[in-house]
Amino acid sequence: MMSPFTVAIDGPAAAGKGTISKEVAVHFDLAHLDTGLLYRAVGARMLRGEDPTAAAQTLVASDLENPELRTADVAQAASKVAVIPEVRAALLNFQRAFARRSGGAVLDGRDIGTVICPRAEVKLFVTASAEVRAQRRLSELQERGFDTDLETVLADVKARDDRDMTRADAPLRPAGDAVTIDTSELSIGEAVAQAIAAVKVRCD
Numbered sequence: 001m002m003s004p005f006t007v008a009i010d011g012p013a014a015a016g017k018g019t020i021s022k023e024v025a026v027h028f029d030l031a032h033l034d035t036g037l038l039y040r041a042v043g044a045r046m047l048r049g050e051d052p053t054a055a056a057q058t059l060v061a062s063d064l065e066n067p068e069l070r071t072a073d074v075a076q077a078a079s080k081v082a083v084i085p086e087v088r089a090a091l092l093n094f095q096r097a098f099a100r101r102s103g104g105a106v107l108d109g110r111d112i113g114t115v116i117c118p119r120a121e122v123k124l125f126v127t128a129s130a131e132v133r134a135q136r137r138l139s140e141l142q143e144r145g146f147d148t149d150l151e152t153v154l155a156d157v158k159a160r161d162d163r164d165m166t167r168a169d170a171p172l173r174p175a176g177d178a179v180t181i182d183t184s185e186l187s188i189g190e191a192v193a194q195a196i197a198a199v200k201v202r203c204d
């Protein structure tokens with residue numbers, strides 16, 4: 001595969017981006033960055049009382065290892081700090097440098113194909129209905145021992161979608177040249193196979 005080679009994978013919460021991104025990265029031997037973790041790390045520091053912009057400007061690798069980053073509270077905090085243009089600006093260069101590393105990279109998030117890497121060699125938009133996404137997130141949270149229900153998770157997913165899609169700076173939307181994969185009715189294996197096929201078209 002030519003390098004640098006960037007695969008940009010965007011989409012709403014719990015659509016399957018994370019799994020697809022990891023599998024695509026392994027399949028093509030590319031580095032992977034889950035950019036949501038950066039916003040979650042800033043959100044977690046805001047919940048501890050820090051100014052979000054200052055937190056984004058001083059983020060360090062150990063911030064990304066905080067086990068609380070996967071909680072629902074941190075997810076909501078992440079989508080709140082993500083509307084702040086100064087927070088997004090502070091995280092931009094790191095993401096762009098990662099995207100162009102030699103050997104190639106897969107980045108997943110909300111604005112990778114539109115803002116971070118508008119010239120990515122491959123752009124995928126991974127989506128699914130809000131109900132399917134909420135059900136998947138519920139199973140994931142229950143497996144990790146969180147006590148919650150579908151109604152709460154669906155409301156959380158919709159609140160986050162709304163904030164991500166309506167913000168002025170880098171709203172969630174498919175890039176004009178993105179390949180959309182709707183995973184509502186696909187197994188993980190089928191979704192991954194579609195993503196791998198879409199990448200192959202661009203690198204053969």
Ligand code: C5P
Nearest residue numbers: 035036037039078079082109110111160
């Ligand atoms: O992908 P994940 O659910 O971990 O992202 C958490 C939040 O971070 C999203 O709801 C979104 O508000 C924000 N985010 C973003 N841009 C990205 C990745 C995540 O605004 N590239």
